[in-house]
Structure formats: structure tokens, C-alpha cells
Amino acid sequence: MRVGFYLHGNQPVERVLPQIARAALGQGQRLLVVSGDDAQLAxxxxxxxxxxPEHFLAHGFAGGPHDARQPVLLADSCANANGAEVVALADGQWREEAATFPRAILLFDENARGSARAIWRQFDGKTDVEREFFEIEGGKWVRKA
Incomplete structure (x- = not known):
């Protein structure tokens, strides 16, 4: 399993998540985007x-009749209704269910840096987990660790 820690700094999540969605879809992967905040999901x-606008990022909200067909599914939980290989935790809240995906992405801002570090440490010594840390610089994700 890969766990990515993505520090989006002063950029709002809705500004940086489409880049992640585009990259996942470009690799033929489905994405589940999770947030407990309805306004953030909207x-x-x-x-x-x-x-x-030049790239169509097909997506939908969980709970519809076509969840299983959605390449990107917006949801309030980690229930994997679209068969996603990647889960993005857009609200910065770690959920243990995210560890069941081949790849989990935790998006967080400066205010949540301390809690992200604590989550990072939860994976210390786990040989089946690869951790990555990315930071947004100049509009692009740069791997730092």
C-alpha cells in the first residue's frame, strides 16, 4: 500500500484535487474522493x-444509480462503490478504511501539519506501507520524502 501525504499549503483543496484526479485517470485508475463536509464536496x-475544461473529468456523487460506473466518485465515507484503486481524503481526516485501498492520499493544509505527522508515524515500522510526502510548489506537486 502507498500512502501519500499532500500538503496543499494555502491552495484550497478544490484547486489542487483536479490535478490528482486527472493524474489518476491518466493512469487508468478510479478515484474515490472523501470529505465529511458537504460544502467541500459541492x-x-x-x-x-x-x-x-479541455479535459473531461467524469464524476458523480455517491448514492446514485451509477456509482459503479463513475471514474471519480465524491463521497462522505470510504465505501468503495466505484471500485477505486485510489482514495483521496480531501477534508484532511484520516479514516482507517483508507488503508484498504492500494493507494491513499491525505490532503492537508498548514493547520493540519501536526495531525498529518501523527498519522505518518502510525505507519512507522510497517514494511507493507510506502509513505510519500508531497508539497505544492508553483502549482505542481513536488515529492519531498
């Missing part, structure tokens, strides 16, 4: 439609 929905 903002992410809008951003996925508008940020890259």
Missing part, C-alpha cells in the same frame, strides 16, 4: 467540471 464537484 466545491470539488464544481472544480472537477471547470478546472480543466
Amino acid at each position: 466545491a470539488l464537484d464544481k472544480a472537477l467540471w471547470e478546472q480543466f
Whole structure:
């Protein structure tokens, strides 16, 4: 399993998540985006439609009749209704269910840096987990660790 820690700094999540969605879809992977904040999910929905108008980022909200067909599914839990290989925790809250995915991405800002470090340490000594740390610089994700 790979766990990515993505520090988005002063950029709002809805500004940076479409890049992650585009990359996942470009690699033929499905993505589950999780947030416990309905307003954030609505903002992410809008951003996925508008940020890259030249690229169609098909997506939908969990709970619809076509969840299993959605390449990107927006949800309030880690229930993997679309068969996603990647889960992105957009609200910065770690959920233990995320560890069941081949790849989990924890998005967080400066205010949550301390809690992200604590989550990082939860994986100390686990040989079946590869941790990565990325930071947004100049509009691009740069791997730091």
C-alpha cells in the first residue's frame, strides 16, 4: 500500500484535487474522493467540471444509480462503490478504511501539519506501507520524502 501525504499549503483543496484526479485517470485508475463536509464536496464537484475544461473529468456523487460506473466518485465515507484503486481524503481526516485501498492520499493544509505527522508515524515500522510526502510548489506537486 502507498500512502501519500499532500500538503496543499494555502491552495484550497478544490484547486489542487483536479490535478490528482486527472493524474489518476491518466493512469487508468478510479478515484474515490472523501470529505465529511458537504460544502467541500459541492466545491470539488464544481472544480472537477471547470478546472480543466479541455479535459473531461467524469464524476458523480455517491448514492446514485451509477456509482459503479463513475471514474471519480465524491463521497462522505470510504465505501468503495466505484471500485477505486485510489482514495483521496480531501477534508484532511484520516479514516482507517483508507488503508484498504492500494493507494491513499491525505490532503492537508498548514493547520493540519501536526495531525498529518501523527498519522505518518502510525505507519512507522510497517514494511507493507510506502509513505510519500508531497508539497505544492508553483502549482505542481513536488515529492519531498
